Amino acid sequence: MLLQMSAFHICRTTLALRLKASRESPGLTQELTNKKQKSVAGNQTGCDLFNEMKHRFLSFKKHKYLENLECYQNLAKSQAPKFMVIACADSRVCPSYILGFQPGEAFVVRNVANLVPPFENGPSETNAALEFSVNSLEVENILVVGHSCCGGIRALMSMQDEVNSSSFIRSWVVVGKNARLSTKTVASSLSFDQQCRHCEKESINRSLLNLLTYPWIEERVTRGLLSIHGGYYNFIDCTFEKWTLEYRGTTLNEENAQYSLINREFWC
Amino acid sequence: MAENSTEVAVTEVERLLREEERLDDKNETELEKITTALEGTNLDTFNPIEEIKHGFMHFKIHEFDKYPDYYHALAESQSPKFLVFACSDSRVCPSVILNFRPGEAFMCRNIANLVPQFNQVRYSGVGAVIEYAVTALKVKTILVTGHSRCGGIERLMSLPDEDGTSYDFIDDWVKIGLPAKAKVQSEFGNLPLCEQLQICEREAVNLSLVNLLTYPYVRAGVADKTLELMGGYYDFVNGTFTVWGLDFGFKPALEFGSKPPLFV
Numbered sequence: 001m002l003l004q005m006s007a008f009h010i011c012r013t014t015l016a017l018r019l020k021a022s023r024e025s026p027g028l029t030q031e032l033t034n035k036k037q038k039s040v041a042g043n044q045t046g047c048d049l050f051n052e053m054k055h056r057f058l059s060f061k062k063h064k065y066l067e068n069l070e071c072y073q074n075l076a077k078s079q080a081p082k083f084m085v086i087a088c089a090d091s092r093v094c095p096s097y098i099l100g101f102q103p104g105e106a107f108v109v110r111n112v113a114n115l116v117p118p119f120e121n122g123p124s125e126t127n128a129a130l131e132f133s134v135n136s137l138e139v140e141n142i143l144v145v146g147h148s149c150c151g152g153i154r155a156l157m158s159m160q161d162e163v164n165s166s167s168f169i170r171s172w173v174v175v176g177k178n179a180r181l182s183t184k185t186v187a188s189s190l191s192f193d194q195q196c197r198h199c200e201k202e203s204i205n206r207s208l209l210n211l212l213t214y215p216w217i218e219e220r221v222t223r224g225l226l227s228i229h230g231g232y233y234n235f236i237d238c239t240f241e242k243w244t245l246e247y248r249g250t251t252l253n254e255e256n257a258q259y260s261l262i263n264r265e266f267w268c
Numbered sequence: 269m270a271e272n273s274t275e276v277a278v279t280e281v282e283r284l285l286r287e288e289e290r291l292d293d294k295n296e297t298e299l300e301k302i303t304t305a306l307e308g309t310n311l312d313t314f315n316p317i318e319e320i321k322h323g324f325m326h327f328k329i330h331e332f333d334k335y336p337d338y339y340h341a342l343a344e345s346q347s348p349k350f351l352v353f354a355c356s357d358s359r360v361c362p363s364v365i366l367n368f369r370p371g372e373a374f375m376c377r378n379i380a381n382l383v384p385q386f387n388q389v390r391y392s393g394v395g396a397v398i399e400y401a402v403t404a405l406k407v408k409t410i411l412v413t414g415h416s417r418c419g420g421i422e423r424l425m426s427l428p429d430e431d432g433t434s435y436d437f438i439d440d441w442v443k444i445g446l447p448a449k450a451k452v453q454s455e456f457g458n459l460p461l462c463e464q465l466q467i468c469e470r471e472a473v474n475l476s477l478v479n480l481l482t483y484p485y486v487r488a489g490v491a492d493k494t495l496e497l498m499g500g501y502y503d504f505v506n507g508t509f510t511v512w513g514l515d516f517g518f519k520p521a522l523e524f525g526s527k528p529p530l531f532v
Contacts, residue, residue, distance in 0.1 A: 049409060049498065050511055056366040057509040064364070065507050076417065076505045081358035082316060089397050091348035092370045096361040100323020103359045110377040112396040125378040125393050128441035129356045132379060132419065141316045151400065168395030171388050236343045238332045240324045242317065267324055
């Protein structure tokens with residue numbers, strides 16, 4: 001512990017100098033390497049990482065950016081995506097990859113278990129992004145994409161009903177507690193894995209309903225300016241289910257809900 | 269990105285007919301009919317569901333089915349080496365600009381790619397990402413990448429916006445970046461706003477890197493060198509990417525207070 005504290009203290013005293021220099025990139029890396037304690041393995045790791053980033057970016061630049069230069073130059077002036085996508089942070093489910101979104105097409109939020117907290121929970125990074133995409137960019141579609149084997153949903157389903165938890169994951173996934181409740185109600189006879197699968201889809205629908213708790217979203221949906229869709233990516237057999245939330249009504253009331261799930265499709 | 273779909277289709281039909289040397293008067297009339305019909309259907313009408321269906325099938329055929337061993341192993345478990353923070357901006361997906369394949373990067377995207385300080389009550393979303401990536405997935409590198417013309421940074425620098433449209437959630441979120449804004453204004457307040465914005469885009473990345481250290485498992489990983497922190501900046505105006513690191517090391521130990529020898 002003492003060792004960790006020492007390292008942190010050193011960080012704080014020398015950090016200001018290094019961060020300030022970060023604007024001038026090539027010189028900075030030289031400066032850092034010189035001042036660093038001798039650690040050959042560490043040096044190589046740092047250089048390898050930079051080289052890796054360099055190769056990755058130059059490959060993009062050569063095969064995509066320069067091939068579509070005019071398009072990228074137009075995009076640099078402004079973006080007008082038609083989609084806002086909420087997807088999981090899971091490394092296997094990037095919407096650009098699995099749904100083919102090109103630069104400029106989708107404003108994307110990625111968090112654990114692709115959850116949308118309701119309006120009454122107050123400010124969060126997810127609803128900040130919703131506010132920007134709906135009210136400023138005026139996207140026409142919101143798509144919430146869930147997926148198979150979601151660790152966040154598994155954590156939600158595994159939670160004991162404890163009040164205090166020191167875990168961030170638990171503090172966050174509790175947003176999906178209604179999905180967990182309804183899963184436990186209708187699917188309690190299923191195996192735990194099957195319950196998790198059920199909850200993965202149920203939480204997408206809960207998130208869709210939570211979207212409608214935002215007045216500026218509900219208003220645009222009612223006026224036909226915005227559509228909200230759910231999607232479920234199963235990466236075990238590579239299939240995708242999609243559906244749309246049809247909403248009719250001026251007030252959202254659990255008992256008199258004026259919504260239905262329509263236009264279901266299954267792609268395989 | 270491509271030219272107008274209708275034009276492409278018409279050009280293609282015309283080319284095919286010419287190649288077969290069948291473009292005589294009769295076909296000219298047929299071509300006109302086809303052109304009219306194609307323009308009538310308006311191939312450029314955006315159908316959102318068709319777009320993503322096409323995207324998914326393309327991924328399935330050209331990626332998933334082409335590398336079955338890779339994707340079946342991935343379905344069992346993920347072990348990404350990277351945790352990446354990037355902006356939600358539609359133009360800056362790291363999977364595209366840094367070629368991250370499925371399985372390579374656990375990714376958090378939010379407005380202005382901000383990482384707030386450790387706060388389980390207010391910022392559980394980002395905290396959950398960091399906690400899962402570092403303690404469960406054991407990523408090796410955390411990369412925070414900013415970008416040019418960031419709307420979130422622009423909003424941060426324009427606060428307080430008394431007369432403009434109110435954006436309560438956005439403003440509450442971007443205030444995480446206030447220390448970066450203060451630094452930029454105090455050191456570069458004499459520069460034009462556009463330059464201050466560019467500097468702030470990078471300083472916000474630095475602020476996020478520092479905020480990462482308020483998470484104990486990040487601190488521990490950096491201290492024992494199992495975790496590396498990197499900053500990045502994608503300039504899509506000029507087509508460049510800048511990357512930098514943070515380095516921590518131990519200075520040689522100095523001991524104080526030892527007793528001098530009694531006898532020389």
